Amino acid sequence: MFYEPARTQYDLNFQLFGIPVRVHPLFWILSLFLGMNLSGPQMLILWILAVFVSILVHELGHALVMRTYGIQPRIVLYSFGGLTIFDRRYHLRWFENILVSFAGPGAGFCFLGLLAGILCLLGQTQVLNLFPAAFGFETDGSCFVLSEYLTLLLYFLIQVNVFWGILNLMPIFPLDGGQIVREFLMYRSPATGLPLSLKISIGTAGAWAFFFFTHGMFFNGLLFVWMLYSNYQILQQITRRRW
Numbered sequence: 001m002f003y004e005p006a007r008t009q010y011d012l013n014f015q016l017f018g019i020p021v022r023v024h025p026l027f028w029i030l031s032l033f034l035g036m037n038l039s040g041p042q043m044l045i046l047w048i049l050a051v052f053v054s055i056l057v058h059e060l061g062h063a064l065v066m067r068t069y070g071i072q073p074r075i076v077l078y079s080f081g082g083l084t085i086f087d088r089r090y091h092l093r094w095f096e097n098i099l100v101s102f103a104g105p106g107a108g109f110c111f112l113g114l115l116a117g118i119l120c121l122l123g124q125t126q127v128l129n130l131f132p133a134a135f136g137f138e139t140d141g142s143c144f145v146l147s148e149y150l151t152l153l154l155y156f157l158i159q160v161n162v163f164w165g166i167l168n169l170m171p172i173f174p175l176d177g178g179q180i181v182r183e184f185l186m187y188r189s190p191a192t193g194l195p196l197s198l199k200i201s202i203g204t205a206g207a208w209a210f211f212f213f214t215h216g217m218f219f220n221g222l223l224f225v226w227m228l229y230s231n232y233q234i235l236q237q238i239t240r241r242r243w
């Protein structure tokens, strides 16, 4: 469902911990789009930086655990977050696949813990108090105990990591949570595991789409409708094949 986009001349390529990373230009465009409600170019740059770091940390979690199983992965950041790609000839066992899937959100939560720890050490926990207002982007400046930009960057990093971690743990394929549920159910029952995991994906995606549409979050709602439809299509295909 998530395909690797073709290479472009605008790709940014670099290596991190020996893992090749490619950033597709659509990644910057979508991050920019998601931050459209922010005022001013400085805020937008900090937002994009926070999205970039957070998604990179998430994918690095997957990639580093894969590497402990002798697989050499590569990371691609593009329009819908990121992808960690590896040679499909490698076959991981079910619990190894679950560990690899969990490592992405896990790395994000460890990163969150690290950020919170640094803030506590600096005695700057005021930034964490900002969090209840995190979705409103309203700051009056009184909480800028660090520099204003550093505070905003931390604030965005926390926001993106919480959102991305929770979203990815939803039991909806192809999100990490969906992969974990699918691996586990297929291990329990190879015959019924896959269709059951797809039905769970459809039900959960439908419930979230309904929630977002009824709470004025149209873009998020569309994303979950797209995941619902993709899972429905796969379910149709495998049921047809069986008959």
Ligand SMILES: [Zn+2]
Pocket (backbone or CB within 6 Å): 058, 059, 062, 101, 104, 105, 168, 176
């Ligand atoms: Zn992931």
